[in-house]
Amino acid sequence: MSHGKFKWRLTAIIAMIALVLGGCSGEPFLSTLTPQGENAEVLFDLMMLATGIMTLVTLVVIIIFIYVSLKFRRTKERENLIPKQVEGSHKLEIIWTVIPIILLLVLAVPTVAATINLSADKDSIPENALQVNVTGKLYWWEFEYPSEEIITSQDLVIPAGERVYLKLKAGDVKHSFWVPAIAGKMDTNTDNDNYMWIHAYEPGMFYGKCAELCGPSHALMDFKVRVLSKGDYEKWVANMKQPTEVPTDNVAQTGQEIFAKSCAGCHAVESNDPRPAAGRLAPNLSNFADRERVAGIKEMTPENINAWLADPETIKPGNKMTNTYNLNPEEIEAVTQYLLTLSKENK
Ligand SMILES: [Cu+2]
The missing domain is CATH 1.20.5 (Single alpha-helices involved in coiled-coils or other helix-helix interfaces)
Structure with a gap:
């Protein structure tokens, strides 16, 4: 070359x-490098500690290496000199055994302490804490608030400044719930419930990812965590509990009729969907228009909703909506107009 x-x-x-x-x-x-929550901060500190120890070891080794290479380099005077033989030296054996043990202890004690501190189970949930049941499904997320009797999808909405307890499960195959800037990862399994808590310090929008390879659209299994102030969160809950309004616009009304025939078997448009978890086959759409993204990945625009309804397979390969209905472009436009009326905000 x-x-x-x-x-x-x-x-x-x-x-x-x-x-x-x-x-x-x-x-x-x-990013895990800009921690915005308690768990993320604990993990970030551990990362810094481990990186610090590794940097220190690397620096010491490099310095000794350079020093020894220069000091004991081959010269004319030392041509035939045999260096001092240290094989079996007790002093050296102790030094290079004790130093790594100390370094590993410095790393292990905070790591074990953090693991215990961050863990959660069924019995560790305080009585009046907010609990959300999280379910990972191919390729979307459901968030059920049992005490509020609200179900939503794709956007987990939580109040800032308090620990929110999550019970996590998978609806089909293994997934993993990960909001890098707020908390670590937790697997969602099909055969057991996992628990974790998350605590975001300030209101904001945080991106979440599925962190367990689950199928062709795994990388597109995005979700959001919307952190609101306590007051805004309570307002959001009150709005979510309102029944979904009937559209007034003609096109949207037509869309609603088509939706009832083609989509309502899987998608609910009321936030208090009475079906059991296993019967909730598709994302709850009661506040669809409030989301930032269509299908978790595309910007929320009428064009993108149309494109999604026309051909979900190219946007999210392997998703469960592919080939479940057959609508012409006019019907798709009507359904899009209807979906855009599904809002629970600014009430
Ligand atoms: Cu995945």
Whole structure:
């Protein structure tokens, strides 16, 4: 390879690494390096401690290496010198056994303490804490608030400044619930409930990901955590409890009729869907229009809703909506207009 070509390739690689790393930070928060919640902060501190210890060890080794290479380098005077033989030295054996033990203890004690501190189970939930049942499904998330009797999908809405307790389960295959900036990961399994708590400090929008390879659209299984002030959260709950309004617009009304025939078997439009968890086959749409994204990934615009309804398979391969209905473009437009009326905000 010519020198110029090599340089160009190196530049391209460095640019790509910079882009990838750039994706790890910035708003909206999807980074463990900008902790915005209690769990994330504990994990970040552990990461810093481990990185600090590793950096220290690397530096000490490099310094000793350079020092020894220079000090004991081969010279004319030392041509035939045999260095001092240290095989079996008790002093050295003790030094290089004790130092790593100390370093591992410095790492292990806070790690074990944090693991205990961050863990949760059924019995650790305080009586008046907010509890949300989280269910991961191919490729969307359901959030059920048992005490409020509200069900929502894709956007988990929680109040700032308090611990919210999550009971996590999977509806089909294993998934993993991860909101990098607020909390660590927790698997959602099909055969048992897992528990965790999350605590976001300030209101804001945080991005969540599925962290367990679950199928072709795993990387698209995004969700949001919307953190509201306590007052706004209570307002949101009160709004969510309101029955869904009937559309007044003609096109939207037609859309509602089509929806009732083609979509309502799986999707509920009331937040208090009475069906049992196993019967809730698709995202609850009672506040669909309040979401930032269509299907968790596309910007919320009428064009994107149309595109999703026309061909969900190209947008999220392997999703469960593919081939479940057959609507013409006019019907799709009507359903889109209806979906855009499904809002619980600004009431
Ligand atoms: Cu996944």
